[in-house]
Amino acid sequence: MDLPTLFSAxxxxxxxxxxxxxxxxxxxxAQAIQTAIREASTVVLEAGTGVGKTAAYLVPAxxxxxxxxxxxxxxxxxxxxxxxxxxxxxxxxxxxxxxxxLKGRSNYLCWYHLERANxxxxxxxxxxxxxxxxxxxxxxxxxxxxxKAECQQVPEHASIxxxxxxxxxxxxxxxxxxxxxxxxxxxxxxxxxxxxxxxxHHLFFADLMLREEGVPELLPNAQTIVFDExxxxxDTATLFFGDxxxxxxxxxxxxxxxxxxxxxxxDAANWNDVLAPLDRCTRDLRLCFGPQMQRASQQxxxxxxxxxxxxDNLREALFTVREVLEAQADRTPELGQLHRRAxxxxxxxxxxxAPERGDQPELCWVDVGTHGVQLHRTPISVADxxxxxxxxxxxxxxxxxxxxxxSAPQDDxxxxxxxxxxxxxxxxxxxxxxxxAAFQLGGQGRPDAGPAATTDEADENDLQxxxxxxxxEATAGSATEPARTAPHVPRRAWIFTxxxxxxxxxxxxFTEALGLEDAHCQSWSSPYDYPAQAMLYVPQGIPQxxxxxHTDAVVDAAMPLIRANRGRAFVxxxxxxAVAKAAERLKAIFAEQGDPFxxxxxxxxxxxxxxxxxxxxxxxxxxxxxxxxEGIDVKGDALTLVVIDKLPFAPPDDPVLAKRLELLQKxxxxxxxxxxxxxxxxxxxxxxxxxxxxxTDRGVLMICDTRLIDKPYGKRIWQSLPPMKRTRVPGEVxxxxxxx
Numbered sequence: 001m002d003l004p005t006l007f008s009a010x011x012x013x014x015x016x017x018x019x020x021x022x023x024x025x026x027x028x029x030a031q032a033i034q035t036a037i038r039e040a041s042t043v044v045l046e047a048g049t050g051v052g053k054t055a056a057y058l059v060p061a062x063x064x065x066x067x068x069x070x071x072x073x074x075x076x077x078x079x080x081x082x083x084x085x086x087x088x089x090x091x092x093x094x095x096x097x098x099x100x101x102l103k104g105r106s107n108y109l110c111w112y113h114l115e116r117a118n119x120x121x122x123x124x125x126x127x128x129x130x131x132x133x134x135x136x137x138x139x140x141x142x143x144x145x146x147x148k149a150e151c152q153q154v155p156e157h158a159s160i161x162x163x164x165x166x167x168x169x170x171x172x173x174x175x176x177x178x179x180x181x182x183x184x185x186x187x188x189x190x191x192x193x194x195x196x197x198x199x200x201h202h203l204f205f206a207d208l209m210l211r212e213e214g215v216p217e218l219l220p221n222a223q224t225i226v227f228d229e230x231x232x233x234x235d236t237a238t239l240f241f242g243d244x245x246x247x248x249x250x251x252x253x254x255x256x257x258x259x260x261x262x263x264x265x266x267d268a269a270n271w272n273d274v275l276a277p278l279d280r281c282t283r284d285l286r287l288c289f290g291p292q293m294q295r296a297s298q299q300x301x302x303x304x305x306x307x308x309x310x311x312d313n314l315r316e317a318l319f320t321v322r323e324v325l326e327a328q329a330d331r332t333p334e335l336g337q338l339h340r341r342a343x344x345x346x347x348x349x350x351x352x353x354a355p356e357r358g359d360q361p362e363l364c365w366v367d368v369g370t371h372g373v374q375l376h377r378t379p380i381s382v383a384d385x386x387x388x389x390x391x392x393x394x395x396x397x398x399x400x401x402x403x404x405x406x407s408a409p410q411d412d413x414x415x416x417x418x419x420x421x422x423x424x425x426x427x428x429x430x431x432x433x434x435x436x437a438a439f440q441l442g443g444q445g446r447p448d449a450g451p452a453a454t455t456d457e458a459d460e461n462d463l464q465x466x467x468x469x470x471x472x473e474a475t476a477g478s479a480t481e482p483a484r485t486a487p488h489v490p491r492r493a494w495i496f497t498x499x500x501x502x503x504x505x506x507x508x509x510f511t512e513a514l515g516l517e518d519a520h521c522q523s524w525s526s527p528y529d530y531p532a533q534a535m536l537y538v539p540q541g542i543p544q545x546x547x548x549x550h551t552d553a554v555v556d557a558a559m560p561l562i563r564a565n566r567g568r569a570f571v572x573x574x575x576x577x578a579v580a581k582a583a584e585r586l587k588a589i590f591a592e593q594g595d596p597f598x599x600x601x602x603x604x605x606x607x608x609x610x611x612x613x614x615x616x617x618x619x620x621x622x623x624x625x626x627x628x629x630e631g632i633d634v635k636g637d638a639l640t641l642v643v644i645d646k647l648p649f650a651p652p653d654d655p656v657l658a659k660r661l662e663l664l665q666k667x668x669x670x671x672x673x674x675x676x677x678x679x680x681x682x683x684x685x686x687x688x689x690x691x692x693x694x695x696t697d698r699g700v701l702m703i704c705d706t707r708l709i710d711k712p713y714g715k716r717i718w719q720s721l722p723p724m725k726r727t728r729v730p731g732e733v734x735x736x737x738x739x740x
Contacts, residue, residue, distance in 0.1 A: 077631065533698045
């Protein structure tokens with residue numbers, strides 16, 4: 001059965017999905033993906049809201065055979081694909097395939113750490129942790145997967161999870177007495193045996209170190225690799241190639257050293273005395289800065305900044321702890337592992353702030369917030385990245401020694417939820433200023449050195465060059481040869497898709513960032529009738545975004561619309577500070593004037609809870625930042641007004657952005673138009689995409705940034721949005737909303 005028949009109004013998909021609509025755009029997208037799979041080529045495909053891109057890539061991927069990897073940007077979409085979309089498409093097609101869900105290590109319960117938490121109540125920090133531990137103890141014996149997402153009685157961000165899951169750093173590996181029961185190993189083995197594996201971007205980049213765990217490699221064996229939510233890849237890849245160490249890691253090390261030392265080497269040292277200096281230096285790092293948040297490069301800090309003395313003290317204290325652990329490392333596997341962790345942290349702390357190498361320039365910078373300090377070391381030379389991280393699936397060549405591999409800290413940022421970010425400690429992190437060459441599909445060798453990103457997925461893994469040799473291998477074998485019968489599939493197709501990849505059908509911003517200049521690019525507009533369903537409103541008289549009164553002006557301008565719309569609104573801000581200010585003002589106005597609209601503020605509850613409360617209320621106003629700009633699907637009358645406070649330009653004082661712009665300037669380009677504007681457009685398209693989610697949805701998109709009208713680049717921005725009816729007259733907007 002061909003694709004047009006499968007996707008037709010009388011086909012198997014129509015019979016399987018309620019409310020199914022045949023869409024030409026979806027069929028064309030599926031055909032483009034089918035061609036890419038058969039030719040083992042690379043495609044970059046933008047599909048507007050409503051095209052149905054999930055089925056468009058799943059159907060040809062399942063039919064063409066071979067191992068399929070689907071990588072998503074968030075755990076929410078990962079769960080949706082595995083539990084809902086994949087089974088539905090598989091059953092509709094009648095294809096007998098095995099599917100697997102694979103998440104990062106920190107998503108699975110660890111028997112060893114759970115038993116340790118049960119044995120030592122002093123590890124628990126609150127009564128709530130004690131209660132949550134009891135729930136986890138019951139859950140682990142009922143769950144075949146150990147996936148903490150299935151334990152819905154304990155919130156996703158509950159502190160107990162850090163105590164009963166593992167990181168790559170504190171995992172004992174094959175030395176663990178519960179190795180054969182390990183949920184992580186079970187999940188990886190199931191993924192190895194599956195025909196279709198659902199992962200996420202962080203996990204994909206990291207390769208899982210399966211060989212080290214005694215499990216065959218997973219990702220290089222895939223014939224088809226699909227990146228959904230591909231617009232997130234440049235940032236994810238940048239994070240991945242960074243070096244990282246954090247005070248969270250140091251505090252975890254301190255806690256584990258105290259517990260293990262007192263239980264297994266009490267006679268070796270007074271562990272409280274040994275660890276006290278490191279504990280003090282770690283906590284004092286934040287005191288090197290004032291109360292105001294700060295982002296600056298190492299050079300901007302100046303040679304006399306107290307941070308440098310603080311780091312010297314921290315390194316010295318950590319070195320002492322490492323020496324004590326080294327003397328006890330042979331006593332037990334746990335002490336040996338603690339010594340390796342301390343040694344890794346010593347090396348990475350020593351690297352930050354070191355003089356730049358002439359042929360391998362690096363950018364060191366600091367990010368200071370209310371919850372800690374983040375120090376970043378950013379290789380800005382792509383050539384340097386390749387020298388240290390040799391592309392390919394094999395071992396380093398005879399003239400190139402294998403570098404030490406270090407892991408990054410556990411950090412649950414899959415959904416980029418600021419609530420989880422608020423729990424972070426100081427992070428020493430390094431990015432790559434330009435990822436294009438590092439992500440070349442046709443490259444050779446293996447990125448073999450350098451730590452992973454500071455995420456809960458990347459904390460356990462080191463990069464295999466999963467994309468290496470894609471073009472070279474594509475020349476071998478028949479395009480129509482069934483691949484599922486072969487144990488190793490040399491041919492690979494690379495599918496990059498999202499609703500937001502292009503700027504006015506120009507994909508260069510995305511393809512150049514990832515080195516995909518040779519990819520076939522194509523886009524399909526949303527099938528929705530935007531001129532009839534939606535209106536774009538830019539109010540007049542709003543002060544500039546830099547004005548201290550801008551947020552108050554946004555709320556004041558939105559109030560008539562919120563009342564006319566009977567609530568049912570998202571207010572999307574570009575910063576957490578604006579979220580707090582807008583929510584506070586809305587609550588005050590509603591209370592003073594007796595408006596019956598509940599205000600839901602990001603951070604007051606987990607995102608799923610806020611969304612459920614929003615849908616249930618029917619007249620609420622939800623105020624959120626980046627977490628609510630994408631991945632949110634509220635269909636129907638519950639959401640008919642989306643207010644965006646300002647164009648989502650990256651902060652101009654960001655040190656890494658400044659270095660990227662500097663490099664673009666030196667290359668003779670226009671940094672603002674070639675980098676900043678496209679980034680803002682893609683982010684804005686994501687926020688705007690929350691409004692119309694079905695053929696029957698209607699609503700207003702209000703953008704409170706007059707640069708959209710006043711600046712020369714503004715036209716390029718609004719022309720990249722869906723073709724809504726446009727107005728600056730509030731009366732027209734109110735009249736439209738009153739009809740909803």
